Amino acid sequence: MRISELARRAGVTTKAVRYYESLGLLTPERLANGYRDYDEHDVRLTQEIRALGSLGIPVERTRPFLDCLATGHRHADDCPASLAGYRDAINELTRRIEGLTARRAALVAHLQEAAHRNSRVSPSDEGEDLMADYTSLPADLPVPEDDGAAAHLPGLKVPHLELQETGGAAISLDALGAGRTVVYVYPLTGRPGTDLPDGWDSIPGARGCTPEACSFRDHYQDLLAAGAADVFGLSSQDTDYQREVVERLHLPFPMLSDPTRSLARALDLPTFETSGLTLYKRLTLIIRDGVIEHVFYPIFPPGEHAGQVLTWLRANPQ
Numbered sequence: 001m002r003i004s005e006l007a008r009r010a011g012v013t014t015k016a017v018r019y020y021e022s023l024g025l026l027t028p029e030r031l032a033n034g035y036r037d038y039d040e041h042d043v044r045l046t047q048e049i050r051a052l053g054s055l056g057i058p059v060e061r062t063r064p065f066l067d068c069l070a071t072g073h074r075h076a077d078d079c080p081a082s083l084a085g086y087r088d089a090i091n092e093l094t095r096r097i098e099g100l101t102a103r104r105a106a107l108v109a110h111l112q113e114a115a116h117r118n119s120r121v122s123p124s125d126e127g128e129d130l131m132a133d134y135t136s137l138p139a140d141l142p143v144p145e146d147d148g149a150a151a152h153l154p155g156l157k158v159p160h161l162e163l164q165e166t167g168g169a170a171i172s173l174d175a176l177g178a179g180r181t182v183v184y185v186y187p188l189t190g191r192p193g194t195d196l197p198d199g200w201d202s203i204p205g206a207r208g209c210t211p212e213a214c215s216f217r218d219h220y221q222d223l224l225a226a227g228a229a230d231v232f233g234l235s236s237q238d239t240d241y242q243r244e245v246v247e248r249l250h251l252p253f254p255m256l257s258d259p260t261r262s263l264a265r266a267l268d269l270p271t272f273e274t275s276g277l278t279l280y281k282r283l284t285l286i287i288r289d290g291v292i293e294h295v296f297y298p299i300f301p302p303g304e305h306a307g308q309v310l311t312w313l314r315a316n317p318q
Helices: 003-010 014-022 040-054 063-070 080-117 209-218 220-225 239-249 262-267 302-315
Strands: 162-165 170-172 180-185 228-235 255-257 271-274 277-280 283-288 291-296
Touching (some): 003 014, 040 063, 063 080, 180 302, 209 220, 209 228, 220 228, 220 302
16 A cells, blocks of 8 residues: 555554654565555554554654564563563653652742732741642633623713722722723632632632733733723722732732622622622623723633733724
8 A cells, every 4th residue: 555545544644654664663565666565564553653652652662562563462562572661651751740740849839939929928837739829720610601690781870989999099980081991890819828718619700810810910011002091900808908919919900999899789780699708790891981881791711801801902992
């Protein structure tokens, strides 16, 4: 058979077949016209090389397995040399895992130091796992559904409410100034040494406030360039708690504190209850000249939300 048919049947490229030949792993017959002539044994060898590669065994180390087949064994790992090949691959993986584990430990140590450098919260005496800092999200978080709780908001005037911001000033929501202001509303930001409510990860849309804040931090200049006059985060946490978050995460914008959820009452914003707390559901308001121009709700994944806002601003220039 021709090289193209061999490659198709074995699930590899013709370039890969030529590479195997250059290593002496395949030795096809030559026809009188000079073309290579492959047989079923070559298909079997090529399939074995591909299967071993999927296990992480490099092409260059497959020879013991191929030699085992060449001597008539039914399976490529029926020979002692093949078993030794498995052990070598396992040992190499073990060394890599140990190296990665050491690097992970070093990164966690750096994270521990950096997370507390600008924090008023000290590490616990027993030490803590900073992976609980909520900077990353589990892959199996429940996705919030659109329950229609924000459908009434576009077009509403922003009420006259003064909220304390982390810089110390009082911000009037109905007097944010001309242009667009992005106000992302979130339930609760975790921080080192502070436990989140029980079952937090099982509440759709609850987890992810820190990744969301970091996302707005990282896209802040892009948002301004796309037409946002200001960016604010807003939650029911007190100003002192929020100020620690701003300092620790190096946020370039202030947070607004609404501990009595006055904005929720004024605009009928969606909330939820957990562990005796009433918290805002995650949503984002685009306020333009005192009117809610656009609403993002529900929001998922929160760590990518600033990019979604940026895309909308660019697609809807003022």
